[in-house]
Amino acid sequence: MDDRTLATAAVRLLRDGVAPRHVRRCIEELRAHRADLCTQLRAQGLDADAAAAEADARLGTVDAFCDAMRARPELRGWAARAPWLVFGIAPLLAFALLGTGLLVLFGTTVDALSPATKATFDASQWRIVGALLVGAVKWALPLGVCAALIAIAWRGRRRPWWPAAGALLTVAFAAAVTMRFIAPEGTAQGQLTVGLGFPPRDVLRLVVLAAVALAGVALLGARERAERLGVRADA
């Protein structure tokens, strides 16, 4: 159970759905355990090679370890247990909640400003603030949610199909969001309108968001292929 064997075992366990936090910590604990065993055996007079061989014998085979991990349903990660929840529902909820939160935060902040402070902003400055807000909700937020989705799949060595479906759902939902910001000008009050329109009319936004999100998802597939080739080369 040298470092290379443990690294290969970690990838196998992640692919089989064991939660990344359990895999990472178990591997860390096994490394420390092996180091302790080697130290103890060397103190008993064994040379380095003999101590390593005896330590490996006491730890058991990597297959037995992986089987024991897989046999424990409690150790499975949510991404493997309920991919529809992690990659389907959670990103939609995250987008809706974060988007709403951002708009509420903006509205509350503007309301809290004194009339004198508001008067220091001219119409062009309000337009910049509005463009940033609209850009955050229409572009940055869906891409951020897709990035989080891909990061979860990356960490858990998930296959790209669920993340791809989740990313497409998220960008479709985001593209259905309509927003319009009218800057306050003179005595006229500003206005922010937000709505949802299905099917999304902003096809360009849908296509661009989908292309960027799927490019990220493609990294998952690329790594999976690279690792498969690596395993074949090792074999």
Add this chain to the structure above:
Amino acid sequence: MPRQGASLMSGIPELLLLRLLARQEMYGYEIARALRVATGDAIQLGESVLYPALHALEERRFVASRRRLVDGRTRVYYRVTASGQRRLERLTADWRRIAGAVESTLQEPDHG
């Protein structure tokens, strides 16, 4: 002593781990050593399979863990929780009942 098969051992590691950790907080390597001493090497598991068992117990809230830096190395220490203590009492009672039943069967004279 040959190593026992996994099916024969199922359930026993949980009982032994909870019993050992009920005495004192320990990290994996210490647990493996304590197990060898406590069982007189009668139960020999691949020591690596301790960790899935410990993590499963932790996931079920029967044990809790914390990291401690000892001699420059980070160790993950495990201890039994209150629900782990109750689980240990239940498992111990079950084991004693089964062991007692097996023992009394073995002690019965042949009927043949």
